[in-house]
Amino acid sequence: GITRKMSFGINSKFNGIESKTPFLIGVSGGTASGKSTVCKRIMEKLGQVDMDHQQRRVVCISQDSFYRNLTPTEKLKAEKGQYNFDHPDAFDDDLILQTLQDILAGVKCEIPAYDYRTNSLMKDQVTTIYPADVVLFEGILVFYFPKIRDLFHMKLFVDTDSDTRLARRVPRDIKERGRDLDYVLNQYMNFVKPAFEEFCLPTKKFADVIIPRGADNTVAIDLIVHHIWDILRLKKAENSTGQHPFFYQHRRT
Ligand code: CTP
Numbered sequence: 001g002i003t004r005k006m007s008f009g010i011n012s013k014f015n016g017i018e019s020k021t022p023f024l025i026g027v028s029g030g031t032a033s034g035k036s037t038v039c040k041r042i043m044e045k046l047g048q049v050d051m052d053h054q055q056r057r058v059v060c061i062s063q064d065s066f067y068r069n070l071t072p073t074e075k076l077k078a079e080k081g082q083y084n085f086d087h088p089d090a091f092d093d094d095l096i097l098q099t100l101q102d103i104l105a106g107v108k109c110e111i112p113a114y115d116y117r118t119n120s121l122m123k124d125q126v127t128t129i130y131p132a133d134v135v136l137f138e139g140i141l142v143f144y145f146p147k148i149r150d151l152f153h154m155k156l157f158v159d160t161d162s163d164t165r166l167a168r169r170v171p172r173d174i175k176e177r178g179r180d181l182d183y184v185l186n187q188y189m190n191f192v193k194p195a196f197e198e199f200c201l202p203t204k205k206f207a208d209v210i211i212p213r214g215a216d217n218t219v220a221i222d223l224i225v226h227h228i229w230d231i232l233r234l235k236k237a238e239n240s241t242g243q244h245p246f247f248y249q250h251r252r253t
Pocket of ligand 1: 029030032033064085115118138
């Protein structure tokens with residue numbers, strides 16, 4: 001009971017203010033595997049997307065918001081497709097850790113959006129993460145850093161075939177990320193594919209649930225959503241009775 005209460009499920013005190021400790025879900029998988037869509041579906045099924053931002057019980061953050069600022073030299077490299085955005089060093093893992101710890105402590109956080117056209121963060125486009133019941137954190141390397149990996153209450157890996165992912169990535173990068181075909185294919189062969197095999201794929205073994213075919217897999221998404229609902233229900237029961245939910249259930253039967 002104690003472990004459960006410490007990891008999530010009760011109000012925690014921060015600066016004297018009662019705050020919520022969210023259920024934190026990590027979602028990983030290769031580029032264009034459908035991580036964002038899986039997160040979107042989970043949010044939709046939990047029925048929260050249309051709710052007011054401050055009342056929303058489910059929020060989603062992308063690892064892209066934690067790319068390091070590029071030096072002028074790195075910026076030039078990136079423009080020529082010679083910068084490795086798929087290497088763990090490209091991310092500010094200290095900032096990710098700090099942010100997730102704040103989120104778990106129920107502290108309000110501000111997360112900038114990322115602009116793939118300029119390879120930089122958009123400081124003026126900030127999403128405020130209010131204390132939530134469920135927080136999804138998605139990205140290619142969210143299970144790579146051990147300290148970050150250990151913070152998740154649930155780990156999902158979206159497992160989509162490499163050819164399917166490449167077939168999605170090429171038009172997406174050309175249409176949405178302002179790149180040309182040569183750039184996309186060179187970047188894929190030089191950095192994206194080798195880094196996937198070296199850093200992302202080996203983290204699949206840390207996942208609690210592997211989702212084949214990504215967002216098309218409605219059965220897997222339904223199962224996950226039902227599990228999240230169960231957890232939220234237990235959490236609510238625990239909060240309202242001040243007692244451990246299993247004890248509560250036991251007493252009622
Ligand atoms: N990337 C890039 N240029 C940048 C920053 C990142 O091309 N300036 C690429 C990296 O090469 C990396 C990819 O962005 O492979 C990470 O985003 P991805 O996982 O493909 O996008 P999501 O929308 O988060 O994931 P999904 O398609 O699975 O929903």
